[in-house]
Amino acid sequence: MSGQADTLHRRAPLSRQRILSAAVALADAGGADALSMRKIAQGLGVVPMALYKHVANKDELLDGMIDLVVAEIDPPAVGADWKSAVRLRVLSARRMLLRHPWAAGVIEARLKARTAPTPAVLAYLDSMIGILRAGGFPVELVHHAMHVMGSRVLGFSQELFEDASGREPDPDALPPEEMAARYPHITELAMAVAHDRESVVGPGCDDQFEFEFALDLTLDGLERLRSAS
Amino acid sequence: MSGQADTLHRRAPLSRQRILSAAVALADAGGADALSMRKIAQGLGVVPMALYKHVANKDELLDGMIDLVVAEIDPPAVGADWKSAVRLRVLSARRMLLRHPWAAGVIEARLKARTAPTPAVLAYLDSMIGILRAGGFPVELVHHAMHVMGSRVLGFSQELFEDASGREPDPDALPPEEMAARYPHITELAMAVAHDRESVVGPGCDDQFEFEFALDLTLDGLERLRSAS
DNA sequence: CTTGTCGGGTGTACGGCGTACACCCATCCT
DNA sequence: AGGATGGGTGTACGCCGTACACCCGACAAG
Structure with a gap:
């Protein structure tokens, strides 16, 4: 019975692959900043240091993720x-x-x-x-x-120019006229592109x-x- | 006299410019990883939190460095x-x-x-x-x-291919023949380039x-x- | 059946990071 | 003289990666 119970309330045994997958999933969800040994471990229901039995350190883990x-x-x-x-x-x-x-x-x-x-x-x-x-x-x-x-x-x-539209208006952004005065070419281009797309799909x-x-x-x-x- | 003495053993007053310059110098010397609020402050002979009277946070400091x-x-x-x-x-x-x-x-x-x-x-x-x-x-x-x-x-x-030459031989690097077998095209290219350059300047x-x-x-x-x- | 080895999970701890918050003091304006 | 204010200080919190000692269950040898 102990074996049965263990498989129920204990996580599947750790493995390099499982760690890498969890890490990739975590990075996919939250970006590279959200990736930490502690978070990965937590997601696998394990203590952080457990990971180090399967990957040498965070650098090697990143390498593994890249390979994946x-x-x-x-x-x-x-x-x-x-x-x-x-x-x-x-x-x-x-x-x-x-x-x-x-x-x-x-x-x-x-x-x-x-x-x-x-x-x-x-x-x-x-x-x-x-x-x-x-x-x-x-x-x-x-x-x-x-x-x-x-x-x-x-x-x-x-x-x-990572699509500036749909961003909440930056409180300390330059007013459009000042923007146009200071960066005339960017403005021209931005307007042309906006007008262009307008007739096709969304902005940007x-x-x-x-x-x-x-x-x-x-x-x-x-x-x-x-x-x- | 206190004024005199102060100018001698006390650092020039902090300023956003001085902070940015110190930060750039530090990054130039040690790379982006070596850049920390604490290190910058230390280099200026000041306590870390002093910086925050001149820059909002590290992000804004990075922006300032970029501008510079x-x-x-x-x-x-x-x-x-x-x-x-x-x-x-x-x-x-x-x-x-x-x-x-x-x-x-x-x-x-x-x-x-x-x-x-x-x-x-x-x-x-x-x-x-x-x-x-x-x-x-x-x-x-x-x-x-x-x-x-x-x-x-x-x-x-x-x-x-950031110039692999002049790197100490990686202990767990593949032996050349295995390298050639596994990555024939890379090997071919690397050899051609090496041979090419050999006649001109250094390798790479x-x-x-x-x-x-x-x-x-x-x-x-x-x-x-x-x-x- | 005992005993020893050992691989893998645990716990604690250290040093570093960014920075919030309370403080203190010199300067300057009134 | 006194109060405001701006800039440097000290302490503290919560993250981070990871070194190190530990411990336990499984399995091999006797």
């Missing part, structure tokens, strides 16, 4: 030309990053901190390079191409469209370089 | 065509970011946290837009262009070159769009 979400990116399409293969891959990466908004920041921070990339990231980069090589890019150009896509390799595209700009626009511009540029041998 | 470093970016060149004007500006921004390695991350985090951009950032964006407008870009295209340059507007270009790739390569590819793409009206 990067593995969600679709495998490369087979039999497609390099351009659409890359396109699909990057868009898949972007979808992943939209599902896990914390991931872009964490991956970047990790790359910047000069810790070695995790296996899943390496695999992703490797297969991306493979697509380009198979598409006829000479090695040197692949190298440049990877740099060109830069952070975009992982589907980044920090939206600089279509991030997805902008993303694909930028992506295609880059891909076209690379294609030109490639065909010039 | 963004203001270091060169003003736009006058009388240049749009392309070289943008090019110079972005390269100047990049130089600033190399001087203050913490800045890119902080700015990005701030943009992502949907806090309003600081005045200096707004001014930078505004003048960047102004360059494009003056160069003959229609508003809509400027909008797209700003998205295209994306994080690169501020000179970003996260180097994905020339980040500055790669940055300008990517930048020019983007600018050329934009120019094509512009001239197509």
